[in-house]
Amino acid sequence: MQLDWSGILSGPPVEWLKTGVATTLAVTLAGSLLTVLLTLCLLTLRLSGHKASQALAAAVTELFRNTPLLVQILFWYFGAYNLLPLGLRHWINDDHPWATLPGNVPLLSPEFLASAWGLGLFTAVFVAEEIRAGLSAVSPGQSEAALSQGFTRWQTLRWVLLPQALANSFQPVIGQFLNLMKLSSLATAIGLWEITYQVRQIESYNSHALEAFAVGTAFYLAIGLVMGRGLQRLDPAKRRRPALSAAPATPVEVRDAV
Amino acid sequence: MLFDAGVILNNLDYLLWGRLGQGEPGGLLLTVLISLISGIASLALGVPMGLLAWSNPGLTRRLLFWWADLIRGIPLIFVIFWVYFLVPALLGGDVPGAMSVILALAWFTSAAVMHSTVAGLEALPKGQSEAALASGMSRLQTLRWVLLPQALRNLTPSFVGLFASLIKDTSLAFILNVPELTMVASQVNNRTQLYPAEIFLFTAALYFVLCGGLSWFGRRLTANRTA
Amino acid sequence: MSEDTSPIIEFRRVEKAFGPHPVIRGIDLSVKRGEVVVICGPSGSGKSTLIRLINRLESLSGGDILIEGKSTARLGASDLRRLRTSVGFVFQQFNLYPHLTAHENITLALDKVLKLSKAEADERASGLLARVGLGDKGNQYPAQLSGGQQQRVAIARTLATQPQILLFDEPTSALDPEMIGEVLAVIRQLAESGSTMLVVTHEMGFAREVADRVVFIDQGQILEDAPPSQFFGATKHPRARHFLKQLLSPLHADGE
Secondary structure: OOOOHHHOOOOHHHHHHHHHHHHHHHHHHHHHHHHHHHHHHHHHHHOOOOHHHHHHHHHHHHHHHOOOHHHHHHHHHHHHHHHOOHHHHHHHHOOOHHHEEOOOEEOOOHHHHHHHHHHHHHHHHHHHHHHHHHHHOOOHHHHHHHHHOOOOHHHHHHHHHHHHHHHHHHHHHHHHHHHHHHHHHHHHHHOOOOHHHHHHHHHHHHOOHHHHHHHHHHHHHHHHHHHHHHHHOOOHHHHOOOOOOOOOOOOOOOOOOO | OOOOOHHHHHOHHHHHHEEHHHOEEOHHHHHHHHHHHHHHHHHHHHHHHHHHHHHOOOHHHHHHHHHHHHHHHOOHHHHHHHHHHHHHHHHOOOOOHHHHHHHHHHHHHHHHHHHHHHHHHHOOOHHHHHHHHHOOOOHHHHHHHHHHHHHHHHHHHHHHHHHHHHHHHHHHHHHHOOOEHHHHHHHHHHHHOOOHHHHHHHHHHHHHHHHHHHHHHHHHHHHHHHO | OHHHOOEEEEEEEEEEEEOOEEEEEEEEEEEEOOOEEEEEOOOOOOHHHHHHHHOOOOOOOEEEEEEOOEEOOOOOHHHHHHHHHHEEEEOOOOOOOOOOOHHHHHHHHHHHOOOOOHHHHHHHHHHHHHHOOOHHHOOOOHHHOOHHHHHHHHHHHHHOOOOOEEEEEOOOOOOOHHHHHHHHHHHHHHHHOOOEEEEEOOOHHHHHHHOOEEEEEEOOEEEEEEOHHHHHHOOOOHHHHHHHHHHHOHHHOOOO
């Protein structure tokens, strides 16, 4: 089995790979931003205390968790995109130099928009559920203590319960964002020029399948590593541990998991 | 937006079981078949690996976990491609698309099964193995008769959840033109061109019933356990 | 000043049921300003529920509770919050906020509920930590403190809003024996400084030395209510007598 690396590390394949990496990074970023926004919306609905909004959030969650992301993206791209007003679609299809990444990656394309939206919504549903699980793991004594001090329900959520819920659920939440990055590979199905698409392109160009897939794998692993390390730095629980220098007290009871 | 159910009804048999009449199962039927075979394979692979990792903490566990993280660190689509391109290169001969998908899914999911198995064994109270060992049982016997039965029973909801994910992941077979449900739906869409919303909504609904039903079943199992 | 003798807390025919199960059955109780009342009783007697009704952690099923002469049966949301800042509650499980330092645990309510300036809040918090003997532990997180220290921070946190009434729900029941003393000492100091306090506890030594009155409650009713000398020396109600015997000499309680 001969491996010919020069076949993919020179000529058109290199440009394709660059475009692929840029697109993957861009759609991951856009999707992640959407995730944060949509998670806030979902949590607001869930925690509102109104039966109707809670039911809506629950329905959306069940729907998007139990259908494949690929089908969702196909729906957004083929089904929903055409429901946008015609004028808007024309505007999106025009050339916009301000919305083009180096390597000729258009950010305003139906493929990019459908992928970012599909990824963002899908991931938001899972992140919101993780935070909700983190919330129910907070002991009820916490809200009793806060209410006893005169906090409103929203203040209790904002200052006492949600910080703990986020700390509890931080690791799974990081996992969801890393998943988003990996799932961006599905956008190849609608023709987004991300890494997987480009790798297949190279494969059909000069049949260097193994080399191309090896490079693609390396890229995904590298991006995942960097993203993972970066996100770990944001962990609230890790920042909460000042260096125990002088007199460490001996905690008698193991408190709630911080 | 008018919802035209006609396109669904006209293609219903194709969506549900593909070209079964010509010996090529497809659609929903193929999805279920692939899921079942991959699911069983991932259990057959993952549980023993979990046992191995749990009984041999240290190098063995580190290697197995490292391997699992590697698999899960790349997109599932890539794992499918690797199997599709690598296996023929190593063993000669072609691997049909469906088989590649099954192997890839089994491999990918077995990593999660392994992690769950280890977690399930660690979650058992230490007193269980202490009691068994104190009565003279060997480590292997303790595993076989005391720990594993309990762990597997506790893990059933978690495995059901993994299986539901597996069903959704079969949609990736699309990429190798395997005629499972998503591929078939896409073909119908390409052919008819005018009804994408209806087609993909119906497809989503089929998955929803399958996965949602499983998830609900898994939650029922957990509820019964904690009751 | 006639205000000194009118009750600051008054229970009038208070009833509380959880679903079909009555837990408080028609209780009348009056507490004067500055009084220290210890409430005791067997488990399930309703003693915790009794004080939780005061700051509305549980809602009334019947009757009324008057605080400073004003009914609290039907309070709007903002009035309820105002009530809660003037009634302090110390929990058995401390319930400190684990993601905040000891100092921040105290300043949080001062900032968000009382809207004090940062300087005022910090000053008050530091003063309170010093008062409970933990002036140097302000920067530590609850997980780094012992149980006794955590409960003392919890008490400081409760005092921060300068409440008129202090409620203690078995404040030492979750502590290892060697730490009970430090917490009781702080509670005793508060009692001696003239606070109005209701303390649910099994610590009979504390009751004997610090309480103005001891109240025995069983199956949702007050069966004995007397100053400590009479409560311990000349217990009237047979169930109260039985309870005291169980508490004070458990190996010999049965077979009376």
